[in-house]
Amino acid sequence: MTHTLDRIGLSENHSGEEIVILCMVHYKHKEEKSEEIQEIARTVLKYKPNNFIGFPLSIPEEYLLPMAAQAGIVTAVFTDMSSITSLVRELREKALGISVVLSGLFSDVRKICDETGLTEHTTHYTAGVFGKTDELPDHLTLEITTQCGHALVSSHYVSNIVKKIRKGMLTSEEGAELLAKPCVCGIVNKKRTAEILAKMAQL
Amino acid sequence: MYVDQDLCRKCADCLPICPVGAFEIRNKKIVINYDSCVECGVCLRSGICTEGAIKQVDEIPYPRIIRAAFSDPLHHHESTEVLGRGTEEMKTNDVKDEFTEGNVGFSLELGRPGVATKLSELDKVTREVISLGGEFATYNPVLSLMENPDTGALKSEVLGERVLSAIAEFIVPRERAMDVLGELVTFINHSVDTVVTVSLIARNDENGGHSLLDDLKKLGQELGFNPYPNGKVNVGMALVR
Numbered sequence: 117m118t119h120t121l122d123r124i125g126l127s128e129n130h131s132g133e134e135i136v137i138l139c140m141v142h143y144k145h146k147e148e149k150s151e152e153i154q155e156i157a158r159t160v161l162k163y164k165p166n167n168f169i170g171f172p173l174s175i176p177e178e179y180l181l182p183m184a185a186q187a188g189i190v191t192a193v194f195t196d197m198s199s200i201t202s203l204v205r206e207l208r209e210k211a212l213g214i215s216v217v218l219s220g221l222f223s224d225v226r227k228i229c230d231e232t233g234l235t236e237h238t239t240h241y242t243a244g245v246f247g248k249t250d251e252l253p254d255h256l257t258l259e260i261t262t263q264c265g266h267a268l269v270s271s272h273y274v275s276n277i278v279k280k281i282r283k284g285m286l287t288s289e290e291g292a293e294l295l296a297k298p299c300v301c302g303i304v305n306k307k308r309t310a311e312i313l314a315k316m317a318q319l
Numbered sequence: 320m321y322v323d324q325d326l327c328r329k330c331a332d333c334l335p336i337c338p339v340g341a342f343e344i345r346n347k348k349i350v351i352n353y354d355s356c357v358e359c360g361v362c363l364r365s366g367i368c369t370e371g372a373i374k375q376v377d378e379i380p381y382p383r384i385i386r387a388a389f390s391d392p393l394h395h396h397e398s399t400e401v402l403g404r405g406t407e408e409m410k411t412n413d414v415k416d417e418f419t420e421g422n423v424g425f426s427l428e429l430g431r432p433g434v435a436t437k438l439s440e441l442d443k444v445t446r447e448v449i450s451l452g453g454e455f456a457t458y459n460p461v462l463s464l465m466e467n468p469d470t471g472a473l474k475s476e477v478l479g480e481r482v483l484s485a486i487a488e489f490i491v492p493r494e495r496a497m498d499v500l501g502e503l504v505t506f507i508n509h510s511v512d513t514v515v516t517v518s519l520i521a522r523n524d525e526n527g528g529h530s531l532l533d534d535l536k537k538l539g540q541e542l543g544f545n546p547y548p549n550g551k552v553n554v555g556m557a558l559v560r
């Protein structure tokens with residue numbers, strides 16, 4: 117949820133590869149906006165995200181609405197520009213008075229804003245990772261582990277799953293499902309993760 | 320978190336799941352290293368242990384409970400009103416207007432990605448931030464750990480606690496932002512014994528422009544870093560009528 121901006125490996129060469137959406141009610145408005153955040157959850161699901169909050173905990177979709185009202189948050193990942201653009205357009209038309217944060221390439225967010233009549237209000241930029249960077253795992257592993265904003269996806273688990281893919285015990289897609297599970301906010305992009313795993317298994 | 324030795328069948332399936340590698344084989348037993356474990360809850364929630372041998376104590380004592388508060392997103396952080404160690408920061412800025420045009424928000428996330436940190440490292444950073452004139456955000460959970468907000472010193476009893484990450488969030492006037500960033504990068508590279516993800520928050524201009532990104536790129540060329548082409552953007556949806 118928090119640091120979706122620190123995802124490593126997004127590039128202008130893969131425009132539209134992923135956009136994370138986070139909708140959040142300011143905590144003081146949680147009670148009065150309960151209906152509206154549930155409407156957001158309903159609308160987000162309609163556009164069939166690649167992953168969404170609660171999914172990794174196997175929470176059924178019907179519980180997502182009350183959960184959204186209780187937490188004041190809805191998060192999801194999209195892997196195509198047309199679905200996320202349509203979703204943002206619909207949310208704009210509904211004018212629910214709830215904050216929406218888009219996380220992805222700045223150029224992709226600009227395209228979505230242009231097409232939906234919105235303007236970037238506040239931006240969170242990453243300068244980089246500093247300090248004891250020699251303790252970090254390799255770049256491809258980081259491309260997977262940094263997808264969880266809370267850093268709950270273990271780099272050892274990535275290596276373990278890559279080994280199993282090499283041995284034919286798992287497919288890349290099954291590996292991506294397993295790696296998406298620790299990220300309770302549902303923001304691991306399973307499609308991109310499967311592609312990275314397939315690449316790692318070839319090495 | 321601990322492994323119930325009466326139930327454990329030593330299959331070692333749990334070893335890779337821990338983000339900080341706290342599971343160990345010791346004297347032919349699978350155990351959780353009490354010092355390394357940051358109480359993130361991943362092992363328990365994952366259901367990886369089919370024997371139910373991974374267990375949590377009824378109540379984690381203070382100050383160890385701080386590990387869960389800063390590492391487990393499902394642990395409620397009393398000081399922030401949101402789940403997890405994150406805060407609302409810029410996510411609801413179109414409602415609360417906390418980051419204004421004259422200021423830049425800083426977020427220094429110690430331990431991320433995946434290295435973890437002792438709070439003694441956070442103590443070094445909070446002191447440095449205060450000495451550089453940074454003003455800590457009132458919603459930042461780190462404030463609740465401070466013994467002396469004038470110096471940035473943390474409570475002595477928490478310094479040995481290890482967490483998956485801890486975020487120091489503070490505000491600096493826009494005109495000083497790049498100087499402060501330059502000083503902090505040098506300080507972190509020389510004095511901090513973990514990794515730190517550094518990020519900055521700024522209001523966009525009325526056309527949605529990104530002047531801070533240009534400044535970051537310029538400083539990055541001098542200091543040898545590349546700001547990411549991606550980030551997090553509040554698109555002002557709450558203001559749509």
Ligand code: SF4
Pocket residue numbers: 322326327328329330331332333334349367368369370371372373
């Ligand atoms: S998964 Fe469970 S049974 Fe297997 S080693 Fe770990 S704690 Fe023991």
Ligand code: SF4
Pocket residue numbers: 320336337338339340341342351355356357358359360361362363
């Ligand atoms: S609670 Fe988290 S840090 Fe502790 S052993 Fe389990 S997975 Fe590792």
